[in-house]
Amino acid sequence: MIRVLIERHIAETLESAYEDRARRVLQQAVSTPGFISGETLVDSNDPNHRITMANWRSAADWDRWYHSPERRELLAELTPMMDRDEIITVLQHSDMP
Template identity: 30%
Template sequence: MMTVVTTSTLRPGGEAEWDAAMQARFDSARERPGWISGQLLTSEDESSTRVIVGTWRSREDWEAWHSDPAYLDQRATLQRLEAGPGRSEWFRVVADARADDRA
């Protein structure tokens, strides 16, 4: 299992539209093979900062999603609302714990 963490800085005033486009992107990812989970985070101190945490079965599954039309449709919107290119970092998941895992 792999997690990609992407940090983006948004242009002022575009936060709501960017968040909606990212929600649409999450909705499309749910249908993709290998999708496990995603979170969209915003900093308490920097309202223009967004952090996307996406977890996939493999990096190859994530890469295949990047050719999906639903993914590509939102890319132009997201880029238009960003102050510059985002920064992504990959992590191998060593342990995973969730509230719904309790028996």
């Protein structure tokens, strides 16, 4: 299993429009093979900073979703609402004891 951390920063006044579209992205991801679970959090010091944590069965499953036409189409609606590029970090469990 891997965990994917997605950070986005929303432009001022676009929070509600962003929420609607971001919910659609997560709903589409939920039905994607390999998706396990996910949640979106709001930075308590910056309400426009959103972090989504998603668990995927494998890096290959995540990669397939990341490059899918469905995600690209949905992200095309989100990108204009962000004032920074999204930051994606793929995490895996360490082999350390």
